[in-house]
Amino acid sequence: MLGLDAIWWLLLYDGSVPMPGMQWLLTDAAIPMAAPGAMERAVFHVGTFEAIAGYTVTWGVMMWAMMQPAMTRFTREYAAAYRGSAVGAARALASFLVGYYAVWMASACIPLLYEAVLPGGIYGVTREYTHLVIGGALVLTGLYQLLGFKRSLLRTCCATVPPHLDGVLRGVREGLYHGVRCVLTSFGIFFLVMVFVGEMNLVWMVALTGVVTIERLPPWGEEVAVGTGLVSLGAGLIVLMFQPTLPLAFTL
Template structure:
């Protein structure tokens, strides 16, 4: 049986056709945004207050625990704090974007209205959600202000105690009912809605707070103790917060991570192995 070239090409075209609906567009947009955040970070295109002083005078690597906070406090200006906040915000957006992929897709799919209305609601939701994570820059700055010698000083002086301690605390937090209740809520299905701008902003703020409480141990204990500008740990922690939001067995992943964190913390405290943390160039 002979097959015409025309029929072959037409069949190939049909098989390669992709239906771009609103949820597909959202997933593509989220991936594109995440690529932008990571490129900004990896390329050093975000403010890094005190960078020159850290690298040249203090000879502290940017990936060291508390290095960025030490740079901000050395500069000591509101402009430095604002620059650090922008850097922190981009970093948290990059790390949370993959975890948010499923929720934003379902938020858009559950919207009952036009595509323009859905886009407006999603944009409003994301702006307020991003704002919540931007504000969390105050957490590491507060740590640095109250700890003797700042995050860098206390972690360098008591490395095994600090690292082991935060791993144990993170493990306890991962296993707590408090954490797991927020994780279940975060992964719940989105009900049908027709949010306007104000309602979408409120939902973004609400969801942002839930995300912070869900990820507190991972981002505000482990990441700070290991160095928030360490790209290896950034990728690893991004993977953790993403997979624990899987709808079917994400909670089991969270519990497993908690157990591993507890064991790892105990080993660091008791055995005191060499740790892959550099405090000097």
């Protein structure tokens, strides 16, 4: 599983994923790729179905790379819990991952929706109201991390996998189910913080990968979620009240 994760990170690092509108973004618009909403702004500038499809693929690969470490324990247990041959276990795991990956790829619609409804898109609103947007995203993420709903989802993610004989269709269905719960579990971290600080910011990507991985380690994942929630809440309040200089670049 870690080898598969290395492939996703390598594809991102080498730029071997679709980057619709990147030439316009970096030359005509002079917006750094790591800026908040840069990818979405480039896609909307191109404005074609192919651009949206390319963005969806890139988003999917990015989320697979960031979620794979967090899913390593679960996928190993899922394969080990299979009551059948090694070939059957591999088939069940592959089917599970197809469903799981499909959910994360489909989650690209969330930042695209933000881009469509926010005035000026993600980039425009974050540049205009930087401290309000970043501070608000951190506060909302902190509150989300503290919700009982979030912690109940986390308990499901960390649950022991029971013995099974999942076939292809059942494996895909389990992957879809688990993927939806993972998206909801990580909603604040990925769809509030990451989207508004810039998805292609490597430092944030690594840091958030660490957070979602550690909080899925039983038996103290819930305590980690509460701790990161309090940190996020405090950081958001500091940004809102004191408006410090933030490490965000909006122009080249």
